[in-house]
Amino acid sequence: MAKQRKIIHVDMDAFFASVEQRDFPELRGKPLIVGGQPDSRGVVAACSYEARKFGIHSAMACSRAYRLCPQAVFVRPRFEAYREVSQQIREIFWRYASQVEPLSLDEAYLDVTYTEAFNGSATLIAKAIKQEILAETGLTASAGVSYNKFLAKIASDMDKPNGLYLIRPEQGEQFVSTLPIGKFHGIGPATEAKMKKLGIHTGHDLRQKSLVELTEHFGKSGQYYFNIARAIDERPVRSQRIRKSLGKETTFAEDILSVPELTQILLELAEQVLESLSKHQLKGKTVTVKVKYANFQQVTRSQTLDHSIGFADLQEWIPALLARTEAGHQPVRLVGLSLSGFEAPVVDDNGQAQLDLTFNHVF
Template sequence: MTRQRKIIHVDMDAFFASVEQRDHPDYRGKPLIVGGQPDSRGVVAACSYEARKFGIHSAMPCSRAYRLCPQAIFVKPRFDAYREVSQQIRDIFWRYASEVEPLSLDEAYLDVTYTEDFNGSATLIAKAIKQDILQETNLYASAGVSYNKFLAKIASDMDKPNGLYVILPQQGEAFVSELAIGKFHGIGPATEAKMKQLGIATGYDLRQKSEAELTERFGKSGQYYFNIARAIDERPVRSTRIRKSLGKETTFSHDILSVPELTAKLSDLADIVLESLAKQNLKARTVTVKVKYSDFQQVTRAQTLEHSIASADLNEWIPKLLARTEAGQKAVRLVGLSLSGFDVPVIEKVQPQLDLAFCDPF
């Protein structure tokens, strides 16, 4: 008996705008538009939930957005900042998933079928991921949990912002039956209009059409529409990456100025990372300490040794690397520690153990 697949789709809430509001307190609670200027030919790249109340949305011309909400704040995108946060979030995903398939900077599919955390509960894993993201980035994410990518993607949009929506295997077909065609991922406005001309307004209507008829009308996409009308989506979560480091970081509930306290926090992280290194039977030669100050400025300090790193080496180098930062002079909101320079390449590609039975709940 094969394991029931468990897929999570994580989608950051108003990602670009939320990063700007996080980094600029004066933007918080106000309609914010990331993109071009009101008098330019640019478009809205993202907007805050406060701006959405005025009917503003992504890809809208900024000139129109300004007419809808003249008091909105317009800012240029900072893609370097967004990429940095995106990498933080992906690192969190890899703590829990055997496969991670990013779709963009702010969303990804995760396969947690073989994850043993929380007794294999995909719902609790999704909650943990959301909590880690909030604690470590001060940003909110929404998550959808189901047994395939199609349903997980739709579920993540059901309860935004800061949502968590679960579609169980026994609920899939009924859920799709009641779903409006315009809500189907993969069906755009043009296809929606064409389907409505054929009398297809819901998943139930779509299920009444044969595969041959759908293929005749929609070409190769017809088979996909036929399957998703029945809540069937066998597409795997695909990912392959070479892990270059193992690390752990923590965001404090309050900023810390004390160097001894920061050293102790880093030592605790070091124990966790060393344990993870040992479990994977790896050896590393480079240690990196990461410090993010209360003003969100971030620095890293690293040291490469001539031999494999042991616990005693970290006890020696954590204080030295911390001394190369402004810790003690500037308050710190986050610290992290990572080990790299592995003795062998680590390709993160997990092969499913299809002979294992699985009956844990979602």
């Protein structure tokens, strides 16, 4: 009989801001924003819980954050410090998990199905991990415990900060049925709005829709929505992650309207992307140009060729793809370029991919 999977999702609390408040005690208790300056074109990379009380959140323009909270303290990110702490917490994860799948510097999935510590109790393992993180880094983390990644991810956000939330196998379907659709991981604002127009407001509503209906309205994602409405998520925790594209992007200090200038910038990014691909001994067949306008609206335009893309191809296709945007008519604040459709995978992180494991009784 296969063991029931036990998955933990660990998410550091206000990570960048918490590191800053730990290292600089004078920042503690203050509304803190990590990112650009209030008069810059930057965005909020992270903010303290004191700042969140004013409605500030990550990815918000720093100028807007300042208007919401003029007394906030703005600091530049120190990514080396964050990476150092990230490495510390990952080492803690590996003390308990057979597989660790980092999602970013401050969060990861852990598979503890076969961990023998604490008699195999995933809840006690999660508690121990939180305690070790606090003892070794001085920072708090929240953890979600469940039998799949979808539920573990949602659980970690249920009791922040410094939370620990468990969703047992027998609770999964009922939990999902009462969950507002906007709380579903993988459903963004645009999809949420579309679902509400279809009368889908909760997991219960989502479950009433057939696979055919969901596929008709949401394409390939329909299968995912169909499954999570039933608390089903068979994705394994993978220590080895496959990168599907490589790209570069840049944000301008001032908006650019000139198409020739944007084209030249994209060609410079193209050279960097091709150099990165060369280091991995890879070539891509699909080129994608990303454009973000001054009003923060964003579009992408792609072209797939029947051969591996070289610089000459990009010299031809970058202007063509740019012409399919509003560049030249609308000011542009960011451009990016990526290549995908690799002939072989690019591998990130450590460890080795593992087959899905399917759970025990002690949570």
